Amino acid sequence: MCLLAAWLLISALHGRALAEPSSLAIKAEEPVVISGATSLTVHSAIVGRDFVVEVTAPRTPPILPGQTAPVIYVLDGGYDLAGPAGWLLGAAGTMAPAYIVTVGYPAGASARGVDLLSGPATSPDGMVAKGGGADAFRRFLVEELKPFMEARYPVDGERSALFGHSLSGVFAANVLAGHPSDFVSYLIASPSVWADPGIVERLRTVQIKAPPRRVFLGYGANEEPYMIDGARQVAQALSGVDGIVLRTEAFEGEQHISYYPALPNAAFPFLLPRDNLMRRPDPVELPAGQFKRYLGVYELTDHRRISITQDENGLVFKVEGRDEAGLLAEAVDRFFIRGVDASVVFDSDGSEAKEMRISVNGATARAVRAQ
CATH class of the missing domain: 3.40.50.1820 (Alpha/Beta hydrolase fold, catalytic domain)
Structure with a gap:
């Protein structure tokens, strides 16, 4: 079969398939926008x-x-x-x-x-x-x-x-x-x-x-x-x-x-090579009662606030104006965010944490407890 004849046959079959009745109804049709x-x-x-x-x-x-x-x-x-x-x-x-x-x-x-x-x-x-x-x-x-x-x-x-x-x-x-x-x-x-x-x-x-x-x-x-x-x-x-x-x-x-x-x-x-290797630590289990010492609001040097809360999965980290992220423990007072190069180390000394050190993509900053 020549290429033209094959194309015509495929087109005809495709057209018949499109003409068949369907219960599927289009509710909206829009251009695709790249996510993010x-x-x-x-x-x-x-x-x-x-x-x-x-x-x-x-x-x-x-x-x-x-x-x-x-x-x-x-x-x-x-x-x-x-x-x-x-x-x-x-x-x-x-x-x-x-x-x-x-x-x-x-x-x-x-x-x-x-x-x-x-x-x-x-x-x-x-x-x-x-x-x-x-x-x-x-x-x-x-x-x-x-x-x-x-x-x-x-x-x-x-x-x-x-x-x-x-x-x-x-x-x-x-x-x-x-x-x-x-x-x-x-x-x-x-x-x-x-x-x-x-x-x-x-x-x-x-x-x-x-x-x-x-x-x-x-x-x-x-x-x-x-x-x-x-x-x-x-x-x-x-x-x-x-x-x-x-x-x-x-x-x-x-x-x-x-x-x-x-x-x-x-x-x-x-x-654009990375300045540092991306850390991929393994999570460890910490006693649930230990999380209480980390909960609260901390303040960066530019006065933006970071809240540390707790849900059924553990600690939740949220910088003002950004999406929240779950924290996984890698050691006592040390946590990370799965899948990204970000870690949080609390200065707790066994009691309520006074500040934390945050590392993201190789950069580090401190946040002091505000409340």
Whole structure:
């Protein structure tokens, strides 16, 4: 049977299946929103148009006074994959818990062919890009979006990464070449060197100031030869640059876009490694009567309050303005939260606890009993 005939047969059968009566009734139909992400439509005065920015917070966001988290800025909207991937990798302890900020366009208003290149270009397979907006787009990211994020969320601007693929990959390479201090690490995936061949020489001569820049370069091993050649040229140029910590990976059996889902797992832990190993203690049983000494309200140095209560499962920990979490004992006066890098140590000395020391993602703070 030819492919067209098979497709027609499948379509006909599918149509008959859909036409069969069913007792199932649709109550609502809405677009799927990524769980835990916030979508913002922002207007750039520099570029002169709107962008859709989606922010995915880490599973254990900063809660302690002065605590911040790194951030990855992902172009092309992250194909709706980068945010959930970063959330999972941070939760699993394989990378530093980080905010994932994807940058895209409102529906039907994509201008990536303008924003990602400095000038016009035509690909070997006939794709035309107008270009001309790369400098303004870089300024939008650095002068508008980054300060906005740092004011609105507890993100560390000194630990920010830029992630671009294809046209946005060569854009990220150009930011590294011309303004390497804009970000501390770069994920350059399948860079479209055909659109800007001069990028290779600019990368070869880039001057890196401390600290070193981590760069992950990825591409599909089964991409078009001109794409593979461009990625290898970029890798060769960067390999001789002082101050660049480079990792290159050709994803075997994969084409231009098919390896994208594997990119975060390979690159994010390299770009943003954890400062400490995630603790995974085993719980122990404590006498139920001992919990009474911990109950009460404690105050952090920024005057936010933490309540310690008890339910049928044990102690419950709640920071003002955050969701509550159960505490599991690992020793007398020492507790942890399952599945996250968080621990609580009470200073009780066998009597009512006077304060506690809280550790979250490697940062530590004290809270003193308020009542």
